[in-house]
Amino acid sequence: MPSTLPDADAPEPVSRRQLPPGIAPGPDGRPERRQATDAEARALASGLRLRILRLALDQPLTNREIAETLGLNPATVLHHVRTLVDTGFLEALEARRGRRGAREIPYRSTGKSWYVHTPVGSTPLLEAFLSELAAVPPEQHDMVRLGLRLPREELEEFRSRLDALIQEFHDRPRDPEAEPWSLFVALHPDTSRPRPRD
Structure with missing residues (x-):
């Protein structure tokens, strides 16, 4: 899979904007994924921050x-x-006047979380996913659950093709007028079925 936080923060493709802070281009000019620092991992270890x-x-x-x-x-x-600002996942923009003339600072996601691997478990991702899903009417949920038995090479092919598809759609230009959608993907060993005997 592309990242342990594949759905957190995926703005328009890098070719159309500057690289997020702390992300360097690889030999092909595309951003390289890297391990999160301790501070970055702690920042992303919260379902609320992901939201x-x-x-x-x-x-x-x-x-x-x-x-x-x-x-x-x-x-x-x-x-x-x-x-999130201190770790480069949000950027503060120019202050503006809010209600009653108060000075307010708008914040925007930088896209950095797409490019860092983090050792945190799945709990923050699940918390964010379940919170967001709870606000969507059930008839708008499009879910599937699939049990697979794949030899190692087919599992790697499945992961590679899934990664490529997700990356392809991440890299497409974002249409600000289009309806927003969210994708949550989890691939894990199936502990509900017996494993094959050696």
Whole structure:
């Protein structure tokens, strides 16, 4: 799979924008994925922070706007926003005047989480996924669960083709007028069925 955080933060292709902070181009000019630093891994080890990255993916949002969307206290959200800014996953844009003339800073996802591997478990991803899914009417869920038995070479082919498909759609230009969709993919050993005997 392309990353342990494949759906967190995937903006328009790098060819149409600057590289995210801390991400270097590879020999082919495309960004290279790398291991997350300890600080980056800690920043991404939160379902709430992953949701913030998703919220600020297509349009910059202020701390107040993020807090209102999530139904949380702005002071609580600000701690998470600052953590994401400090680690380069969010960028602060030029301040603007908000309601009642208050100075507010909008934040935008940088796309960096797509390019870092993190050793954190799946819990933050699942938390973010389940929170977002809970807000979608059941008739709009398109889900499938599949049990496979694949020899090693076919499993590698499956992973490679799935990775290529996801990367292809990640790299396509984003249409700001199009309807937003979310994809969650998990491939894991199936512990509910007996393994073949040697």
